[in-house]
Amino acid sequence: MRFDIITIFPEYFTPLSASLLGKARDRGLLSFGVHDLRDWAYDRHRTVDDTPYGGGPGMVMKPEPWGQALDDVLTPRSRLVVPTPSGRPFTQRVAGELAASDHLVFACGRYEGIDSRVMAHYSSVVEVDELSIGDYVLAGGEVAVLVMIEAVSRLVPGVLGNAESVSDDSFAPGRMEHLVEGPVYTKPPQWRGLAVPDVLKSGHHGRIARWRRDEALRRTAARRPELLERVELDSHDRRLLES
Numbered sequence: 001m002r003f004d005i006i007t008i009f010p011e012y013f014t015p016l017s018a019s020l021l022g023k024a025r026d027r028g029l030l031s032f033g034v035h036d037l038r039d040w041a042y043d044r045h046r047t048v049d050d051t052p053y054g055g056g057p058g059m060v061m062k063p064e065p066w067g068q069a070l071d072d073v074l075t076p077r078s079r080l081v082v083p084t085p086s087g088r089p090f091t092q093r094v095a096g097e098l099a100a101s102d103h104l105v106f107a108c109g110r111y112e113g114i115d116s117r118v119m120a121h122y123s124s125v126v127e128v129d130e131l132s133i134g135d136y137v138l139a140g141g142e143v144a145v146l147v148m149i150e151a152v153s154r155l156v157p158g159v160l161g162n163a164e165s166v167s168d169d170s171f172a173p174g175r176m177e178h179l180v181e182g183p184v185y186t187k188p189p190q191w192r193g194l195a196v197p198d199v200l201k202s203g204h205h206g207r208i209a210r211w212r213r214d215e216a217l218r219r220t221a222a223r224r225p226e227l228l229e230r231v232e233l234d235s236h237d238r239r240l241l242e243s
């Protein structure tokens with residue numbers, strides 16, 4: 001899978017060569033291109049922003065450098081992702097959809113955002129997703145793009161080792177959809193007076209799976225009650241949550 005990122009801060013993307021993503025790149029599963037938007041600016045000062053029509057604070061990114069850059073980087077099979085706090089929510093499900101693509105192009109906005117005509121124009125050329133990673137405002141899209149690339153990459157077949165499975169993750173479509181994961185433990189069995197729950201040491205796979213789902217339900221009810229409304233609860237689940 002190929003990722004191309006267009007930004008005025010290419011240095012934000014050095015973490016792509018670290019850890020899981022770096023290894024997947026070395027193994028040829030992922031490849032990354034990081035491009036400086038200013039390479040497509042056309043004036044002596046390599047200007048990429050201007051004042052907003054209608055007035056107001058801040059600056060808006062000019063359409064012409066974006067048009068030149070995207071014409072060069074997009075192919076007919078690419079999907080264009082634009083991170084913005086006004087986008088639809090980036091969820092595990094969206095990460096899975098993006099992982100099915102073989103070329104993602106990320107357009108990182110700064111300041112007050114990118115002139116809207118850029119997204120309007122490319123919507124008739126490729127699939128365009130304006131996505132938000134949460135209800136807070138970052139200084140620009142770069143960190144949001146790192147978040148999305150990491151979440152998408154680990155869903156690309158072969159990127160995670162056999163030992164890790166994405167199907168038990170919080171929010172994973174299927175058994176864990178709309179649930180957060182419960183607590184996890186490792187050795188030693190006792191630490192500072194706190195014990196590992198006996199069921200996890202029982203070797204009984206059925207009971208362990210039941211316990212894990214129960215704990216996921218309890219934790220989701222406590223921390224993310226708004227998610228629970230979307231979970232299909234059976235009579236066991238209902239009794240558990242009432243107790």
Ligand code: ADE
Nearest residue numbers: 083084085132133138144
């Ligand atoms: N750019 C600024 N804030 C953002 C957010 N919350 N999600 C995606 N892109 C952003």
